[in-house]
Structures are given as structure tokens and as C-alpha cells.
Amino acid sequence: MQTLSVVITTPPCSYSTITAIDYINHAIKAGVNVVGVFFYQDGVLNASANIAIANDEYQTHKHWQKLNTEHGVNLHVCITACEKRGLSDDIGDTVNTEVTQSNISQYFTVSGLGELVELTAKSEKMVQF
Amino acid sequence: MTTELEYNGQIIPTDKHGYLVDFTQWTEELAPLLAQSDDIELTEAHWEIVRFVREFYLTYNTSPAIRALTKALKTKFGEDKASSRYLFRLFPDGPAKQATKYAGLPKPARCL
Amino acid sequence: MSESCKKIAILNASSTINQASKEALDAALIYGSYEQSTSLFFQGEGVRQLISNQQLETVHVKDYLKTMAALAFYDIENIYACKASLVERGLAEGFHLDDVQVLSSDAFSDKLHQHNVILRF
Amino acid sequence: MTILHLQRTSAFDKNDFAQCVLSIKPDDALVLIDDGCYNASHSLFINFKKQNPTVAVFHIQEHAQARAIEINHDQSSPITMAKLVELTFQYNSTITWQ
Numbered sequence: 001m002q003t004l005s006v007v008i009t010t011p012p013c014s015y016s017t018i019t020a021i022d023y024i025n026h027a028i029k030a031g032v033n034v035v036g037v038f039f040y041q042d043g044v045l046n047a048s049a050n051i052a053i054a055n056d057e058y059q060t061h062k063h064w065q066k067l068n069t070e071h072g073v074n075l076h077v078c079i080t081a082c083e084k085r086g087l088s089d090d091i092g093d094t095v096n097t098e099v100t101q102s103n104i105s106q107y108f109t110v111s112g113l114g115e116l117v118e119l120t121a122k123s124e125k126m127v128q129f
Numbered sequence: 130m131t132t133e134l135e136y137n138g139q140i141i142p143t144d145k146h147g148y149l150v151d152f153t154q155w156t157e158e159l160a161p162l163l164a165q166s167d168d169i170e171l172t173e174a175h176w177e178i179v180r181f182v183r184e185f186y187l188t189y190n191t192s193p194a195i196r197a198l199t200k201a202l203k204t205k206f207g208e209d210k211a212s213s214r215y216l217f218r219l220f221p222d223g224p225a226k227q228a229t230k231y232a233g234l235p236k237p238a239r240c241l
Numbered sequence: 242m243s244e245s246c247k248k249i250a251i252l253n254a255s256s257t258i259n260q261a262s263k264e265a266l267d268a269a270l271i272y273g274s275y276e277q278s279t280s281l282f283f284q285g286e287g288v289r290q291l292i293s294n295q296q297l298e299t300v301h302v303k304d305y306l307k308t309m310a311a312l313a314f315y316d317i318e319n320i321y322a323c324k325a326s327l328v329e330r331g332l333a334e335g336f337h338l339d340d341v342q343v344l345s346s347d348a349f350s351d352k353l354h355q356h357n358v359i360l361r362f
Numbered sequence: 363m364t365i366l367h368l369q370r371t372s373a374f375d376k377n378d379f380a381q382c383v384l385s386i387k388p389d390d391a392l393v394l395i396d397d398g399c400y401n402a403s404h405s406l407f408i409n410f411k412k413q414n415p416t417v418a419v420f421h422i423q424e425h426a427q428a429r430a431i432e433i434n435h436d437q438s439s440p441i442t443m444a445k446l447v448e449l450t451f452q453y454n455s456t457i458t459w460q
Contacts, residue, residue, distance in 0.1 A: 002451055007360060016370065019396055026443040041264050080238040081264065113271035120247060125450050126358045128458040189311040190304050196274040197314035285381045325384065346384040354363050354387060359457045
């Protein structure tokens with residue numbers, strides 16, 4: 001089976017991201033094993049749990065969700081790139097509070113660049129969008 | 130969890146993970162205080178690494194990831210002190226994480 | 242991961258004072274620290290990252306260029322710059338790194354073609 | 363080894379395409395994607411075609427259509443996204459010029 005990983009560096013509101021999702025869906029349809037998607041640079045913004053896009057526009061975040069839930073595609077975000085951009089899985093982890101919260105969508109996995117290296121090693125092809 | 134250290138009547142701010150906010154405020158006297166929060170008493174072996182990591186940071190503007198650290202240590206101290214086993218014995222939570230803290234450096238990026 | 246003997250190329254295409262350039266270096270360092278054979282390529286605006294005497298701190302940008310001097314500790318030894326990009330910008334080969342190989346467009350592309358994975362930032 | 367070049371930006375806007383054409387070898391292929399389709403009428407593309415008549419060139423048909431770009435089929439072959447997936451596996455590596 002052909003294996004593929006994809007690196008996303010474009011934000012959710014960029015039309016370029018639509019092309020990436022389209023490409024991944026076609027890869028799955030062709031029977032390619034999509035090992036994982038790695039979100040880096042502004043691409044990590046796709047993982048925000050707070051994205052709201054008007055109903056008559058392309059629902060980038062829902063398409064990522066679908067790739068994860070229906071096709072089991074692992075969506076990895078670089079946590080360092082996330083935190084720089086206001087996305088975190090431990091909001092509230094400051095003095096006097098034990099509660100940690102996350103503004104990263106549950107369909108995404110908090111990872112580091114090490115995961116990019118893993119995906120590179122595990123996939124026949126790596127395509128950047 | 131504190132967000133500052135008090136030393137000699139001076140208040141030195143730290144981040145929520147206990148790392149100094151401003152690495153230029155570090156002095157050698159602060160290292161044992163920083164190590165205390167992890168229940169570590171600094172020995173000469175610890176100091177070698179702490180000083181080395183600080184020098185690395187001042188030269189390259191980054192803290193070395195574990196592999197780069199061992200490689201750099203090998204050149205200076207030889208094979209024995211450059212194994213990650215040796216380093217983890219000194220810094221059980223991870224040499225990159227702990228040695229940088231005691232050296233007054235910023236917390237290494239979580240993904241590195 | 243030791244079974245992987247892929248060669249990784251990080252193609253740097255952004256100018257110096259640009260978050261993308263720093264994040265590209267971070268990615269390169271990670272590949273290096275996982276013992277992946279990694280090369281750095283500088284082309285287009287990317288060649289500006291190699292020029293010496295830049296003072297990033299003047300505009301409050303962390304001087305990540307200093308980190309490039311540590312590349313050898315990450316086993317990153319192949320650093321290539323595109324000659325045409327330098328010439329086009331009127332830049333002399335005054336680099337802050339010693340081991341930069343300046344290559345013609347053809348030779349630069351030949352080197353790129355020796356890599357299995359190419360990421361461009 | 364061979365490279366599949368994915369050109370996503372327009373040379374009328376950015377200079378990625380100028381670097382892309384310098385990097386293409388005879389056995390590589392070029393795919394115009396997204397705004398990359400605009401390059402079909404850019405002098406860089408026209409010169410590239412003249413100098414490298416044998417290099418395979420493709421464009422994503424829907425991407426050209428969306429932008430009302432007419433591309434002469436002897437300049438570039440229209441392909442679908444499904445074909446792009448196939449191409450990914452026919453070349454050793456890909457570079458995304460964006």
C-alpha cells in the first residue's frame with residue numbers, strides 16, 4: 001500500500017488549504033494510506049477549537065474533523081508553533097488554578113517536530129501544502 | 130508554584146514553570162535555589178553541565194537538544210560524561226529541561 | 242527510526258527577519274537531532290539569511306542566525322547557497338558561516354535532486 | 363532522482379516560479395496548481411517551454427477553470443486532483459513552490 005504524509009503550512013482561512021484537503025481526500029479515495037498530516041507554521045491555526053466560518057463558505061475545520069473521524073487520519077500540530085500563536089492545551093495552568101483547558105480542537109493531536117521526523121520516516125512520500 | 134525567586138532581598142521573576150524570565154539576571158548563586166525546587170542538590174558534576182549549557186546558550190542563542198548536547202560535551206569532557214545515561218542520572222527529569230533551568234535559561238521549546 | 246536513510250533537504254526561501262526562516266531552522270535542527278541526514282539550501286530571498294553583520298536585535302528579533310553556527314552539533318554539514326540568487330541581489334559572499342557551498346543554479350538543483358524529502362519554507 | 367514541482371503561486375505576484383524553473387531537470391515534471399495556473403501566460407513559462415520542450419507540464423483543470431484561464435493543451439496537459447495523487451508516487455520527491 002502506498003503511504004503518504006502531508007505538511008500543512010497555510011492557515012484555515014486561506015483558499016490554499018482547501019486544495020490540500022481536496023488532495024488528501026483524493027489520496028484516500030485512491031487507496032493511499034495517509035499516515036498523518038503535520039501542521040506547522042501558520043498551518044497550526046487549523047487546529048483552533050474556535051473557528052467559525054459562515055455556513056455558505058467552505059468549512060475548512062469541519063473537513064479536517066471529517067478526515068480524522070471518518071478516515072482515521074492523524075492530525076498532528078506542533079505545540080511550539082501553536083503556543084506562539086495563542087493555541088494551547090494547558091490554558092489556566094498558572095498560579096492558583098489546577099484547571100487546565102485547551103483551545104485546540106479535539107480532533108487534533110498535540111505533537112512536536114519529532115512527529116514530523118517520524119512521519120517522514122514512516123511514509124513513502126511527503127507533500128507540503 | 131511560585132513566579133518569582135527571592136535572593137539577597139532582590140525579586141527575580143520566573144515563569145510558571147520556574148524558569149527565569151530574563152536570563153541576564155542569572156548569577157551562579159541562583160542555581161542552587163532553582164535546583165532546590167526540583168529537590169536537587171548541585172554537585173560539581175551538575176555544575177559542569179550547568180555551566181556548559183549556559184555557555185552553549187550564550188554562544189549559539191539556543192539551548193542544545195539532548196543529542197547536540199552530548200555531541201558538544203564529548204568534544205570538551207570526553208566520552209564518559211557525554212552519554213545520555215550519565216546526564217539523566219544527574220538530571221532525572223531530562224538534562225535539557227533541568228540543566229537549562231538551573232543555568233537561568235529559557236524553557237526549551239516543548240517540541241524540541 | 243534508524244531504518245530510514247532518507248535524505249532531507251530544507252529549502253530556505255524567506256528573508257532573514259521572518260518567522261518562517263526561524264521555524265525552518267527549528268525543523269532542520271530536529272531532523273538533525275534525530276540523526277536524519279539533513280542538508281540546508283538557500284535560494285531566492287533565503288540567501289539573505291547567510292549574510293553577516295545583520296543585527297536582528299535592533300528590531301527586537303531573536304538572533305537565530307547565531308544558532309546556525311551550532312549546526313555541526315546536529316550533524317548538518319551540507320549547506321548550499323544559490324549563486325544566481327546572490328548575484329541577482331547584489332550580495333557578496335560574506336557569510337556568517339564558514340562551510341557554505343555556493344553553487345550555480347544547475348549544481349544547486351543537482352544537489353536538491355539527491356534528496357528524498359524536500360520541505361520549502 | 364526525479365522531482366515533481368508543485369507551483370502554487372503566480373509569477374505576476376511572487377518570485378517562487380522564477381526559482382522553480384531554474385530547478386527543473388529534464389526528467390522532472392511541473393504542475394501548475396492554484397494561482398500557479400496564472401503562470402501559463404507569463405514570459406517565464408513561455409521561455410521555459412521553449413527551452414525545455416520535453417519536460418512534462420500539467421495543470422489542475424478545475425484550478426484553471428475557476429480562474430477563467432485558457433491553457434493551450436500543447437503547452438500543458440489538464441489533469442484532475444486524482445491524477446496529481448498518482449503523479450506524487452511516480453516521482454522521487456516533490457517541492458511545493460509557494
